[in-house]
Amino acid sequence: MNIDKKGINTLCTHEGELEDTLYKGATSPLYMSTSYQFGEVDVKRYPRYFNTPNQEALCKKMAALEHAEAALIFGSGMAAISTALMSFLQAGDHVVLQQTIYGGTYHFAVTQFPKFGISYSFTDGWEPKDFENEIKPNTKLIYMETPSNPLLTITDIKGVSKLAKHNGILTMIDNTFASPINQTPIDLGVDVVLHSATKYMGGHSDICAGVVASSKENMEKVFQTGICFGGSLNDYTVWLLERSMKTMALRVRAQNENAMKMALYLNQNEDVATVYYPGLETHPDHELAKSQMQGFGGMLSFELPNVDHALFYKHLKLVKPVMSLAGVESTMTSPVTTSHALMSAEDREKQGIKDSLIRFSLGIEETEDIIADIEQAIAKVKALTVTA
Structure with missing residues (x-):
């Protein structure tokens, strides 16, 4: 057995779990504190900084499942999407968005980007050529969603990622409908992966959460934006989500x-x-x-x-x-x-x-x-x- 290459059920069950060092329980302990010691500690922990014990542990599980170097957990899918987008875009930039995307993402683009001087365009379809047709000199990001909500259109992830890399453009994908069980976009060339963890990761209609996963370098940018926007998730929900992801x-x-x-x-x-x-x-x-x-x-x-x-x-x-x-x-x-x-x-x-x-x-x-x-x-x- 190759212990370094674990199966998907093993990752879901064991990756990123916290050890109960006090009572040796089988499940991760829950740390509900919102206030931690700041002196004589390796990490100054604060919930809004995504670094409480339960948050850190779950982020490791998310990253492992998406074959990413790092991940962060947010209070909703839209918190993850909006924070990720605003981490890589600024005034004067242009973003290409797939025509068939979640309505909440569409609404964010058309109502919020203009406030920040960010221009955008939607593709006419979801073929690589449709994305290529919308690229401008100031295009900084391409946004995909596949399978899409609600018509289940399929975008050529490798094709669009190759196009983006050729033009020095960052790629971002909403992987919610697929889940990391059915699709791992980073393996296909995507830079940043997003999820509404409310959906398949939570899986029991009782959790609202979001995920961003990418390289350590990209996630540092997401972190810096995230601590300003304040979209962190409370630790009880983090604990419930980690439990749910085991199955x-x-x-x-x-x-x-x-x-x-x-x-x-x-x-x-x-x-x-x-x-x-x-x-x-x-x-x-x-x-x-x-x-x-x-x-x-x-x-x-x-x-x-x-x-x-x-x-x-x-x-x-x-x-x-x-x-x-x-x-x-x-x-x-x-x-x-x-x-x-x-x-x-x-x-x-x-x-x-x-x-x-x-x-x-x-x-x-x-x-x-x-x-x-x-x-x-x-x-x-x-x-x-x-x-x-």
């Missing part, structure tokens, strides 16, 4: 399998117009996804055009109609009213986000039970529609 690989692989089964089912359902899932051979970027992902993920989306969505959600018994994703329970949401509500209808249309689109996060239940739930909900809506 991340097991959960994500089960969700991968369930999403594949569900995509195949929905793809032949006469009430469904289109299914967006990179695991389907009909997905336009299926081969690209195969080449850069270890699994296709637990997320998909589909269009349900001729069924009243409000009634459909109301009659679901197992699937929960809620706003977030990636928990152990299966959930659905309407992107136009939640994740992408801050975008204009015109901009949503440019991305291909229709009112009939449903984003579907598969949990770890038996897929047959979830299929039965969907079928009974659609049947009830149809019956009510006919009666009306």
Whole structure:
């Protein structure tokens, strides 16, 4: 056994855990203090400086999973994204953003960049040539998201990273939908990796957190910005997140399998117009996804055009109609009213986000039970529609 090259479940379980030196417990102890001694110590600890014992330990786990030199934990995914972006951009700079990105990231760009004199442009698509077309002399950063939220578009990570390096541009990627179990962008040439740890890392719909992972040099810049913005995470949530991540690989692989089964089912359902899932051979970027992902993920989306969505959600018994994703329970949401509500209808249309689109996060239940739930909900809506 090569102890220096641990398996993914071993990393999830043991990397970055704290030893209970007092009572020899099996789990990491929790240090809740917000005030630590400053004299005669190697490290002056303070929560906003990301260096309490639990924070430091979890950062090591995050870095190991993303094959990065260092990582930092933040209070939310948007805290991680905004801090990372502002760590590398200043007045006069230009950033290229992928057209298909999370609505919160889009909103941050269009509302905050102008205040700081930062210019930006969105690509027309997500091919390397689309990014190349937007590069300007003052472009300092390229921002990707793959698979994207909510249409599961796939970006050529190697291709865009190679393009960026050729032009001396930093690359940044939102890796939330994939998780480090399914995709490690740093291995494909990306400089900075971002996560909403609220999702697959937390995995139980009870944690809000974010992650930035990169080289030590880049993370020093993120640290200096982060201590000013104050987006640190409280230690109890840090402890819960470290606990949750022990089972991340097991959960994500089960969700991968369930999403594949569900995509195949929905793809032949006469009430469904289109299914967006990179695991389907009909997905336009299926081969690209195969080449850069270890699994296709637990997320998909589909269009349900001729069924009243409000009634459909109301009659679901197992699937929960809620706003977030990636928990152990299966959930659905309407992107136009939640994740992408801050975008204009015109901009949503440019991305291909229709009112009939449903984003579907598969949990770890038996897929047959979830299929039965969907079928009974659609049947009830149809019956009510006919009666009306």
